Amino acid sequence: MIKKFDKKDEESGSGSNPFQHLEKSAVLQEARIFNETPINPRKCLHILTKIIYLLNQGEHFGTTEATEAFFAMTRLFQSNDQTLRRMCYLTIKEMANISEDVIIVTSSLTKDMTGKEDVYRGPAIRALCRITDTTMLQAIERYMKQAIVDKVPSVSSSALVSSLHMVKMSFDVVKRWVNEAQEAASSDNIMVQYHALGLLYHLRKNDRLAVTKMLNKFTKSGLKSPFAYCMMIRIASKLLEETEGGHDSPLFDFIESCLRNKHEMVVYEAASAIVHMPKCTARELAPAVSVLQLFCSSPKAALRYAAVRTLNKVAMKHPSAVTACNLDLENLITDSNRSIATLAITTLLKTGSESSVDRLMKQISSFVSEISDEFKVVVVQAISALCQKYPRKHGVMMNFLSNMLRDDGGFEYKRAIVDCIISIIEDNLETKETGLAHLCEFIEDCEHTVLATKILHLLGKEGPRTPTPSKYIRFIFNRVVLESEAVRAAAISALAKFGAQNDDLLPSVLVLMQRCMMDSDDEVRDRATFYVNVLLQKQKALNAGYILNGLSVSVPGLERSLHQYTLEPSEKGFDMKTVPLATAPITEQKTEITPVATSKLPEKLSPSRQVIYQEQLAAIPEFQGLGPLFKSSEPVQLTEAETEYVVRCIKHTFANHMIFQFDCTNTLNDQLLQRVMVQMEPSEAYEVLHYVPAASLYYSQPGSCYCLVRLPEDDPTAVSCTFSCTMKYLVRDCDPNTGEPDDDGYDDEYVLEDLEVTVADHIQKVLKPNFGAAWEEVGDEFEKEETFALATVRTLEEAVNNIISFLGMQPCERSDKVPESKNSHVLFLAGVFRGGHDVLVRSRLALADGVTMQVTVRSSDENVVDVILASVG
Amino acid sequence: MGLFDKLTSWLGLKKKEVNVLCLGLDNSGKTTIINQLKPSNAQAQDIVPTIGFSIEKFKSSGLSFTVFDMSGQGRYRNLWEHYYKDGHAIIYVIDSGDKLRMVVAKDELDTLLNHPDIKHRRIPILFFANKMDLRDALSAVTVSQLLCLENIKDKPWHICASDAVKGEGLQEGVEWLQDQIRAMKT
Ligand SMILES: Nc1nc2c(ncn2[C@@H]2O[C@H](COP(=O)(O)OP(=O)(O)OP(=O)(O)O)[C@@H](O)[C@H]2O)c(=O)[nH]1
Ligand SMILES: [Mg+2]
DSSP states (O other): OOOOOOHHHHHHTOSOOTTTTOOHHHHHHHGGGGGSSSOOHHHHHHHHHHHHHHHHTTOOOOHHHHHHHHHHHHGGGGOOOHHHHHHHHHHHHHHTTTSSOGGGGHHHHHHHHHSSOHHHHHHHHHHHHHHOOHHHHHHHHHHHHHHHTOSSHHHHHHHHHHHHHHHTTOHHHHHTTHHHHHHHHTOSSHHHHHHHHHHHHHHHTTOHHHHHHHHHHHHHHOOSOHHHHHHHHHHHHHHHHHTTOOTTSHHHHHHHHHTTOSSHHHHHHHHHHHHTOTTOOHHHHHHHHHHHHHHHTOSOHHHHHHHHHHHHHHHHHOHHHHHTTHHHHHHHTTOSSHHHHHHHHHHHHHHSOGGGHHHHHHHHHTTGGGSOHHHHHHHHHHHHHHHHHOGGGHHHHHHHHHHHHHSOOOHHHHHHHHHHHHHHHHHOGGGHHHHHHHHHHHHTTOOOHHHHHHHHHHHHHHGGGSSOTHHHHHHHHHHHHHSOHHHHHHHHHHHHHHHHHOGGGHHHHHHHHHHHTTOSSHHHHHHHHHHHHHHHHOOHHHHIIIIISOOOBOHHHHHHHHHHHHHSOOSSOOOGGGSOBOSSOOOSOOOSOOOGGGOOSSOOOOOOHHHHHHHHHHTSGGGTTSOSOOEEOOOEEOSOTTOSEEEEEEEEEOSSEEEEEEEEEEOOTTEEEEEEEEEEEESSSOEEEEEEOEEEEOBTOOEEEEEEEEOOSSOTTOOOEEEEEEEEEEEEEBOTTTOOBOSOOEEEEEEOOOEEEOGGGGEEEOOOSSHHHHHHHHOSTTOEEEEEEETTOOSHHHHHHHHHHHHTOEEOTTTTSOOTTOSEEEEEEEEEETTTEEEEEEEEEEEESEEEEEEEEEESSHHHHHHHHHHHO | OOHHHHHHHHHHHTTTEEEEEEEEOTTSSHHHHHHHHSOGGGOOSSOOOOSSEEEEEEEETTEEEEEEEEOOSGGGGGGGGGGGGGOSEEEEEEETTOOTTHHHHHHHHHHHHTSHHHHTSOOOEEEEEEOTTSTTOOOHHHHHHHTTGGGOOSSOEEEEEOBTTTTBTHHHHHHHHHHHHHHHHO
16 A cells, blocks of 8 residues: 655655665665675665665666666576565566666576576566567467466466566467466466456457357356456446346346355445446346445445445435435444545435435534545535535535635645536526625635636626626736736636626726736736727627637637648638537536536547548548538437448538538448448438448448538528438458458448438537627627427427427527426527528527427528528428 | 785685686577586476576585576677676587587687676686587587687686586586686685
């Protein structure tokens, strides 16, 4: 176990660590005594320890000095001191990659691994495998095979584990040792059996059939080793997940049967596997939960901990299944092990009734200061979940959270709290002002830049729309005075939003911002200058476009387009519309409070899926000159599961064309398909221009073919169309074992499901953080409004979901969430239509007998407005 | 006091421990020879080409020998020099049936003799013209001529023919080496 040094200890350097102030050069100097004869094992041992310590501290050793020390160390093989020899093995492993010519010890190690001293043999094998590369592996192969089946368990285990490491390097060589590994797998020693099974699995894991066979074999013959059982359970559940196997599968039976194993470890593993299965029903869950329940009252703390931790996870997905354990969990809330107590309480918070919340919260606040950050995060997660369930408890929770926010704690913990407060605010408008006030107080003394900027962003977004925006200005401006560049810049952006929306605050905002135009940091200065100039224009549309709603293009896409533009200079200005839009808008809409710990750090700007498609398509000569790729749909399955051929389609939309990309997989191992294409018959005036077939489809290797279609020019409202699709190809039968195809083949075809193009394929989602401003910006020049009755829809929520998925637009202002027990709702949707026109939809919904919907559409282009209304009606 | 004298007095003090480097081309029989010299209960059954080196020990007439049995393969020969400083004596093994590579053996020997860690030391060198049992094996005298041993003036040397598989000729050589080492002490 790694000992965690206390911070204080580290700073005071209390001398508890004799290796604290080692100097590399001095240690290497000392290493010269390795060259002296006779060898002094005690001294040499001490120096080797120092060298290893330095290496583990990350000290850099140059090749020459490392090699010199290494060769000096090799002389220590003269000594027969056991401890010294084992230290040499460790040194060899540590230096394997930094010294040159480490193979010099190969014969010394093979001698030790085949020698009479059992204590040397295992470690010698492990060291040997570290210094052996692919070219040398053949030379030691014979020894490895012998060692794997050696009757000394430590030798066999070492050989198996080392082989496992070498699988990465020389799969083909290690594969030849499979018979030896098989033999070891029937060993009576529990570790050997486990390691052998591990090696066998890794040699076969890419071959699902072989893994299944292996599982069958061992589940039938039974195993001695509980570790091996645990591994089999993991393999089985992975396999179940991959094959989406049902609970009637023998694999599931195996896991279930392990619930009755005599080893607690195996029982726990099986229970844990079952509760983590994606589609587990209450009935399947019950036996697993009841063994966990038993563990809750075990005298072993580790078991209680494992059980309650697992129940805690289950409680998120299946609270009702865990309710049965409430009594046992109640007993654990006073457990002397605080980790167990915390998990028990937070589990109860998820499963218990509203009335017990206050009591539990009180209990937990009695020791929250004693537990580690990691568990505090667990508490915050529980509160998050609770807030969703019991909106009436928001007040209590907010109080608790604000206290926690004032406590000491690391970044992860603080971030969890902040995220939780933000989601409460977003869920419950009444808590907005208190929540914002807590956050304001927090940023007054917040060492985490990421959190400060996040909160400032939130203040900029929400603050101007509260009854008294002015009270936030002070907190924001304090940041400009006191903080680092990143925070100052965020504060400026937040201030600008107040200026843009609150006329009476504008003069003071301008004064504050003008001061920042002298800031020492470029970014801060640039932002201030930019915003001041925009604000001085006093134009709503400018404010909306440049302050309240930012860029909607993808940043990596913008970078690429600009780069491209600089490579091919032209007379024309740079056209923003050629830049791909940001897909999957950075989540404003957290519809569900996901466990806080899984919320990701700001995403890295990796090229989006769409940028990748764009490049792939651009590489095909037939698809030149279509302009920038506007949108790529999610894949649509055109075949049933488990059919001979699996085909899915991705629809790529361009300004005037569409490309259909068919990803096809041939699941027949006795066929090779060639010249594969999907023939498309449109129902409307869509014109098929070109097919690009896939040359060959080998068994289980996916390939793509394409079809290029021109959209009807004369009728811009013809946005939807149905295509009937048939896959055509040449079949060449082949030998399933060798994959060798026959010389000649025959033509064949396969009917696929119809493919629909809908209005959503022509619209890209765009998030407008401030919908009102965007609405004003587009203006009512082409506004149209119509009222519809949705007779078949029963609830507002259903109506909202239908509209969103039908239009494929981005819900804004969290309007996709329908508050409970309301009978009217307004949904705001934003998007960009093919060709680059902004389109906004406001949809007022009223629940009466069915749902009545009044749709108002605004766009910078009249056709677009018509298209939307036509397709809704 | 020269290095040699230091060595002598030191050898006198420390219970007669001798470090020997066993050098020579690959397949010449180094490991087989050392194996023969070890007590029978410590002998290895099958001998494979050495990779890098291995350290072996044996005793003979009150002296303890620690032998650095080096690998003779071309790509490892440059590693010999790391251990030159450790050697109090050298055993150089030649495959007397391998006429083709006699020049290589000579080359390596010359490089060894000219190495700064060896050149100025009066370090005894024992040559085994090994594999004398082979039908077309060269005699010890011929080997000695081909290697120009007579040119070695500043170091005691001795050559004997040997058959390492049967163990013939080895004892004679080791005895010579012992005498040399005892002589160094006085
Ligand atoms: N006929 C015969 N064969 C010998 C004699 N000595 C060694 N051999 C054989 O020669 C081969 C090589 O012997 P090794 O002892 O491995 O040679 P080495 O010099 O240690 O070789 P490296 O470790 O590669 O440098 C083996 O097959 C020995 O059995 C000998 O005197 N006569
Ligand atoms: Mg050898």
